[in-house]
Amino acid sequence: MYSNGVEESTMVMLERLSGLRRGKVPFKYLGVNITSKRLGVDDCQCLIEKISARIHGLGARKLSYAGRVVLIKSVLSTLHNYWARIFILPKTIISKIEALCRKFLWYGNECKGSPALVSWEQVCQSTKKGGLGLKQLHWWNVAAVAKYVWWLALKTDHLWVRWIHAIYIKNQIWLDYKPGVGVSWAWKKICWVKEIMKPFFMNQGIASYEIKEGYQWLVDAETVKRRHPWISIWLIAHRRLLTMDRLVKMGIIQTNVCYMCGSDAETIDHLFFQCSFNSRCLALMQNWLKIKLPQQDFIMWWVKYRSRSLVVKQVLAMAVASLCYQIWVSRNKCRIEGLVPQPRVLVLKCKSELVMRMRGNTIKSTIGRVHDWLEMICLE
């Protein structure tokens, strides 16, 4: 039994009535310090030690690559199913755990320091996308703690939920609630998770929640956010196509005809500006956005509009960036699978990416006609 701000005489009485013993904070729960203060790196050190002991244990020494994957999955599953559901783990601890697993995955127990062959992020992709299906601990952690956010939204008949509503949220709307100063660290973290997951719950409703769903949404949103606008796509494409040109010259591959239209030579200008496939996509985009898009020379256009602060221009820049990205992805897919996608399908992907980015802050920060325009394109 732990208490805070309860008078001594009351505690004595409670002890006698309940038969429970009184504990002191901080205490250890399965090795981790439980404090009312911030959960620090030192408090979680034992997690690192436990994981390290398991993957460096005797049985792990002779494991094959596949065996190591299984071991890492099982080690991480304790974290996923237990720790990550209770606390938001400190970022330093998460990076240390991931570094341990990464090193073990590639090198086993040998002490080699050379860089990994594939990024951890790639390893954490689903097996469908060419990864090993490991979970990114940080996002899994957020998605797991979001369960509390969901309980609070649902107002489940749970002692903790009732207590939080009575003490903190009172009559406010939970999704709009902002914690005051001086509230506990753990509660602040839950509110922080709530802010991150707010768009998710607003879109999906609160009828049900699975950690897996929340995790997938977080990972997807993160990829969308980090996906570089199209200038980087252009650079990648440029380098890749230059190599193709060289290969053609060396006679290693025969042609470099554009995969998308099948008629012209594939150059960067062709792929992103002149190709008939691209013009069809642009026309669909234009139809949707109700704004004229440039038919050629995106670079100048992009440079000009990207630096402006006007939301409309940002949205247009995002639209073009997303289109270029999708064209480049389809082109690569086409090269391997030989299937040219429908412009409509490709533009739909751009649409959902754009809408995902604009929902939330972008729309809220606008007023008047721009706001109406954004609402319109998000609804269409």
Ligand SMILES: [Zn+2]
């Ligand atoms: Zn073409």
